[in-house]
Amino acid sequence: MKRLCAVVLVAVFSLSRELHSGSIEATVRDRTGAPVSDAVVYAIGNGARPAPAKRQAIIDQQNKQFVPYVTAIQMGTAVMFPNKDNIRHHVYSFSPAKRFELPLYTGVPAEPVVFDKVGFVTLGCNIHDWMIAYVAVLPTPYFQVTGKEGRAALKNVPAAQYTIEVWHPLLKGAPENLAQKVDLAAGTKQLVFTLDLKPNFRAKRAPGLSNGGYP
């Protein structure tokens, strides 16, 4: 009898959570209407900020590239930087949200890097200048990075009022300028964001007019 009660209680709790949560489906495009990949869509609750996450994330180095190019994490997340190449990399960031350096290494570093401040972090490799990646450190657990089709879906977001923002490494201006307010109840909210993007002048792997002494 007690077991039955417990099962019923869990079911009711789950159902009520389902009934009191919703989803946000965002479509991100540029000014020409083309889908934008690697954009971070995130929902910030208008109430109290959630506690920092105790999660882990991974950013690989493969074939002299960071994978993935854009990673979204909640503030407090520990990120490992395994080097899957058989050469050494030297990962660094000058970004105010997280300054750090993982000096020349192969394999998996002993300690992860904890991103404990909200902001957007640019990663580089001191040896391979074309290796660039970005980390969006967010004050919320509700986020997703858009794929090639420019879509992101935030699911099981508790019913409340949210500000939905979008960030991209090439975004002109601040994400706050694109913010949309949403009063989320059960069901799905559809949002469309149109971004102004800067040209991408990141270092290229193709031979250029100067190699700066590399290799």
Add this chain to the structure above:
Amino acid sequence: MKVAGLTILSASFVISFNLARADWRFEAETGGVYDSNLSNSDRASDVKDDWAWKADATIANGWQLSRDLRLTLAADLRSRLWARFDALDTIGGGTLARLRYRFGLGSDAPWILLENRIGYDRYRDTAWSNWNESTRLRGGVAVSPRLALELGYEFENRTAPDDFYDLQGHTVDARVIADLTPSWQLALGYSYREGDVVSFAVPPRPDIASISLVRRGPPIFGTNPLYNGYRLTGRTHTVSVSLGYGIARYVSLQFGYEYAVTTHDPLEYENHLVEAKLAFAY
């Protein structure tokens, strides 16, 4: 001396095959070059122009010795096939050692490099075949995320069986490289060279002969009329413009134009050099 240096460089390169954590890079480029005055002649009637197909390949191995210091060893092959004056067809190879120091972390940090290359170029007209060595000191700084400045000095030394073709030169140069768009790069350069040049002219040229060593009748530019070669020390000012276009992740197209003026009173000649090539790096 050159053979010893070449041996040491080659041995280092071979040994490097066996070392772990080496950072391999393969580069290749092919295309066409045009020289409006291949004969380096001062009189319009003597000028011989030609274009060549070129193909170069380099395999390099790099080691990051510390955060800021990088060692590169490389081996290369290069070739030129001229459309008309095939005496100047060339195939050559060499090895290179380079130390680069970057003053800080990241791609924007200023850098300086010291490089030595030793090679051998074989010409179809073997009198031109030579051992050659070049030593370069070069530095660069990123003025902004889209603009870089480079300054360099190079000493080159060629040694041929016939010492008439032994050539030495000192060159200083400056280049500005700008990212025009995410795909297009532009470089503007200026260089000044002081060193040996060989100018060809139809004799008699007592005016040049008085200031140069003369080689009578090398058959490079034909035999009717027969040209003489005049070796002298010339001063060459060159301005250049280059455009690069990234086609794909590992491939780019590059175009270059150079205008060079070489003088040694009373001699003065001009060269217009045009180049278009496809470059690959992996």
